[in-house]
Amino acid sequence: MSNINGTMKAAQVSSAGGAFEIVERKIPDPGPDQVRIKVEACGVCHGDAAVKDGDMPEFDVEYPRIPGHEVAGTIDAVGADVTEWSTGQRVGVGWHGGHCFVCDTCRDGNFTNCEHKEITGITSDGGYAEYMVASHETLAAIPDGINPVTAGPLVCAGLTSYNALRRSIAQPGDLVAVQGIGGVGHTGIQFSRKMGFETVAVSRGTEKKALAHEMGAHHYIDSNATDPAVELSDLGGADVILATAPNSDAIEAVTGGLSPHGQLLVVAVPHHQLEVELAEFVNGRRSIQGWNCGHAYHTEETLEFSSMFAVEPMVDTYPLEEVDTAYERMMSGNTRLKAVIKPPHNL
Ligand SMILES: [Zn+2]
Ligand SMILES: [Zn+2]
Structure with missing residues (x-):
């Protein structure tokens, strides 16, 4: 006391x-x-x-x-x-x-x-x-x-990723991509795996690859070496992409990997505005959802x-x-x- x-x-x-x-x-x-x-x-x-x-x-x-x-x-x-x-x-x-x-x-x-x-x-x-x-x-x-x-x-970081994922459209077995492996992202990978989603980690370079797998990711995409949208599409398309890195270029690079009806779930605000191809969202009935804590x-x-x-x-x-x-x-x-x-x- x-x-x-x-x-x-x-x-x-x-x-x-x-x-x-x-x-x-x-x-x-x-x-x-x-x-x-x-x-x-x-x-x-x-x-x-x-x-x-x-x-x-x-x-x-x-x-x-x-x-x-x-x-x-x-x-x-x-x-x-x-x-x-x-x-x-x-x-x-x-x-x-x-x-x-x-x-x-x-x-x-x-x-x-x-x-x-x-x-x-x-x-x-x-x-x-x-x-x-x-x-x-x-x-x-x-x-x-x-x-x-x-x-x-x-x-905070954990609450944000947990709450966003459990309120997302993803169902057990669905493909969930976590873009960015920082405070929110590395807990997001763990929650995603433990909620029963097929989990993809997306980050630049290979530095965080081993860590992503250790956190539970089934797949790792190096967005420097490959086009993450193509890679996600090759995996069947992401039902949900949890965008955790506040970087509009990095978020724009993954949106093409959403499956039809897929949801881009944004939990961090980039300093630059996001440019997306709305035709992909209209034609595939995809959505962008913001989420706070x-x-x-x-x-x-x-x-x-x-x-x-x-x-x-x-x-x-x-x-x-x-x-x-x-x-x-x-x-x-x-x-x-x-x-x-x-x-x-x-x-
Ligand atoms: Zn915080
Ligand atoms: Zn009130």
Whole structure:
């Protein structure tokens, strides 16, 4: 149990494009509908660029801000009105940082797209800190068998690939291609295989071929050496292509490999607009579907599936003080498939 009047170490950003600053901040107290989490691990994600680099203008970030939305930790204080969670419970918090319950989208049960949604580590302080507070509706219980370093990436990258695939049109035995082998892609390959899909990994070069097979891919396509659309067509055509690398050229290169009725499932936003041959989509009744993460109940289902079927992100861990290194390596793809930060009290 911490001293609630004490201070904690955190990594904050004071302006868009600014450096991370390791600071002492007051340990936050939970509001009536919140809990306080003692953070044990926090994944580093492309979404953090919204704060660090200010490259997502749709979010009006207020600085200074503590980023981090792939949080795993233990509840150490509970707000006055919280009845369903208690201290000592292990929880994860992802991108979805809260919803209003009363807008029409919420009333329709679609909490992820709430008109007044909060985003962890972007509209509120996140997990690059020893402690954070989170609204009760954003918490997902972490199963006993999953350690914090594994749980962190699963609550965002894992949730995204799991949720997108299980809500896709793919049925067991269908051909599912995962384009890009990064944080989302390498969990996507594992989920795809374990959901019973014939799984194809598509990436540039041969560097990740062995890894893709290790993650469960039945096939590997090197998109530098071959035309991935032709290769996918030779395999019978992909019923679903999960596009995880935010690169429009790479996505355009695979769309020709969709089978009739096939679905291009896009979970990362490229910086350049996508150009596709619409005739292929009209004539084959193909579709393009966007997908964002999910809410806390989906996160809990992701963690339970991962525990049951041994889905595990590959991570490198960094102490909080090395957040700059962790972030740079994540952005340049120069770390293992996920970088995870551990605050001082968990080293
Ligand atoms: Zn993320
Ligand atoms: Zn709402």
